[in-house]
Amino acid sequence: MKLLITGGAGFIGSNFIRYLLKKYKNYKIFNLDKLTYCGNLDNLIDVEKNPRYKFFKGDIADKKIVEKLVKNVDVIINFAAESHVDRSILEPDSFIKTDIFGTFTLLEAAKKFKIKKFIQISTDEVYGSRKIGYFKETDPLNPSSPYSASKAGADLLTLAYFKTYNLPVLITRSTNNYGPYQYPEKIIPLFITNLLEGKKVPLYGRGLNKRDWLYVLDNCRAIDLILHKGKIGEIYNIASGYELTNLELTKIILKELNKDESWIEFVKDRPGHDFRYALDCSKIKKLGWRPIYQFKKAIKETIDWYKKNQWWWKKLKSGKFLEYYKRQYEKKE
């Protein structure tokens, strides 16, 4: 099988490429990535010389490079996105361009070259927030941030290409991932690396918002199953079922790094902050998937990875990152 993975130099995409190359010895992978601030070829150093893997620097909204690659593959898996809610609040433009127009460009090429499968990697955030209960795949979309609205737009467009043009699409919607190679702006890597640098951790509001935490390799296993056994035209929710408030999560990280609660800085809340995301995963469970990574063990391993790989994140937390971070704090004061 020949696959085009877009956004493969990001967190989940790079973990997925490594997972696929190891598991399937006859699959060939093209990775198309624009290398935005969070795209990082360091994430794939160990596979860059693999003869079954090839990297292309480019934008998913650029029809020329997209067509050149799509005409030579069987499957497209679209991970490429602007993915950080806080950045979408500060600067939504690139979210519309990449998440919506970029996905549209890929769908058009997929239609033109009669691709066998198009998998859109979406998010639980498209459903919006709920205090109790779990969202099913059939629930209406109710996004809150420019990020989740742009992802919802991409989902609807993807489904329209199935209904209108019979394009063989599938959509995955997962909860918050964690693990190695996550850009240190998301809560888990930000808090771990801040503490390793001797900095406090900025907790929004009172830290009572809840998230479901999915280890990235459990997500890779789910996407793999959907790629091979998923039903065309369907959406699949993916979650661990392991929910924590942000304060509970922060306390776990502090404890692992031998720090007390004085290292927490309670800061102004994120505007439009979704209280909770939670998914009903009975559909993917029927297909044969279950999460296998236990949070308590996987978070320890994740913290250990960031401890051992300071070369990876230290260079990311300078330059443009600091500029962005300064703006974040301006917003909070």
Ligand code: NAD
């Ligand atoms: P990430 O921000 O780490 O990586 C995104 C990648 O896309 C980067 O390598 C970036 O360079 C690339 N990219 C951005 N714009 C591009 C463009 N126009 N053309 C080509 N490449 C471009 O994101 P991630 O956390 O790995 O998330 C991957 C996907 O999974 C996203 O679609 C996101 O919405 C979705 N998702 C993420 C999570 C999570 O917890 N991280 C949860 C649910 C869904």
Ligand code: TYD
């Ligand atoms: P984040 O990792 O940005 O993922 P998402 O917003 O996509 O769920 O944030 C996870 C939760 O942590 C969210 O409720 C916001 C909160 N948070 C903080 O309290 N402080 C921070 O510095 C960040 C980045 C997030």
